[in-house]
Amino acid sequence: MGSGSRAASCLCCPFKCLACGLFSCLCSILVSLLVTAGVLALILYFVFRPQMIAATVDSASLAQFALGTPASPALLQYNLTLAMTVRNPNKRVGLYYDGVEALALFDGQRFGFAPLDPFFQGHQASTEVKPAFGGQQVLEGDVTQANLRSQLAGGAVEVEVKLNARLRVKVWAFKVPGPRARISCPLSLPAPGAAAGAPAFKPTECKVWF
Numbered sequence: 356m357g358s359g360s361r362a363a364s365c366l367c368c369p370f371k372c373l374a375c376g377l378f379s380c381l382c383s384i385l386v387s388l389l390v391t392a393g394v395l396a397l398i399l400y401f402v403f404r405p406q407m408i409a410a411t412v413d414s415a416s417l418a419q420f421a422l423g424t425p426a427s428p429a430l431l432q433y434n435l436t437l438a439m440t441v442r443n444p445n446k447r448v449g450l451y452y453d454g455v456e457a458l459a460l461f462d463g464q465r466f467g468f469a470p471l472d473p474f475f476q477g478h479q480a481s482t483e484v485k486p487a488f489g490g491q492q493v494l495e496g497d498v499t500q501a502n503l504r505s506q507l508a509g510g511a512v513e514v515e516v517k518l519n520a521r522l523r524v525k526v527w528a529f530k531v532p533g534p535r536a537r538i539s540c541p542l543s544l545p546a547p548g549a550a551a552g553a554p555a556f557k558p559t560e561c562k563v564w565f
Contacts, residue, residue: 406444410538410561412516413483414438417544420512422494422503429500431466435459435488437516439540439561443476449525450476450533457486458517462499466492471518475525486516510549516540518561534565 415437459467467488522533
């Protein structure tokens with residue numbers, strides 16, 4: 356009964372049967388492609404075993420970090436330099452860093468910005484970058500300003516330096532777009548003019564995420 360009904364339906368509307376067959380075929384092809392892509396991605400993962408990049412701030416110095424002028428009590432005048440090492444631990448993957456930018460923040464507020472040159476890292480290579488921040492910026496908020504004055508009086512200033520870049524991945528001769536790398540480095544720096552014996556800067560590991 357059922358078979359006869361389907362046959363009669365196909366005789367009455369052959370285009371309907373053709374559409375159903377095409378839809379079923381496309382579904383099968385799509386499922387096969389997804390399974391193949393998943394297996395290929397798994398194989399590539401085990402072959403290349405991609406690892407997270409790493410970064411360390413090796414040295415940093417605050418030549419100037421003063422808050423307030425007679426005309427603008429909230430104006431921060433700053434001069435911050437640092438040397439950072441970025442490492443690519445991967446044995447089979449090269450990395451291009453594009454649109455590289457460094458940011459300097461105090462208490463969550465950005466006070467400095469420094470664009471950096473793009474660079475390439477081969478397998479298990481390290482690159483030194485040296486962001487430099489200098490100028491002046493209004494520091495918003497009475498609490499933030501009071502926090503800075505307290506830190507300056509204590510001889511150490513807590514700042515955060517961030518490094519952002521768009522990655523491209525090189526595998527053999529192929530280059531494919533990668534994720535956006537975000538590096539965050541919380542630093543404790545001797546305040547300018549700190550008394551002798553104040554804690555010196557210590558190399559600091561950074562946090563990395565995509």
